[in-house]
Amino acid sequence: MPKKEVKGEFEGNTFEVLNTWKDGLKLFRNGDLIEHNQDKISVSKNKPIISKTITIDNADRIVEVFVYAVFRVKIQIKIDGVKIAGDKF
Structure with missing residues (x-):
């Protein structure tokens, strides 16, 4: 299985x-x-598939994961709207 x-x-x-594909x-x-x-499907570059509020150093942060999968899977991780890792959309 590709990951x-x-x-x-x-x-x-x-x-x-x-x-x-198997574990999501x-x-x-x-x-x-x-x-x-x-x-199993994500075709929106603008809507996060995961959005989670977490606390880092006593400050609430919003972690978002964006996935765009049409021909290939592209993933981005953003915190408070700033990309910290992943593909360019």
Whole structure:
């Protein structure tokens, strides 16, 4: 099964997205699973497939994962609207 991984760092935290056809999309923070999405189709570049509020250093942050999959799977991780890792859309 093909899989796609994207990793990024933000304020001392590691964020990783792992996507496979069988298991769907998983978002990890420092190795801990924080969200799991099993949608099979994503054709919107502008709507996050995952949006999660987390606390980093006593500040609430919005982590968003965007997936655009038509011919290939492209993934972006954004925190508070700023891309920290992933493909260019």
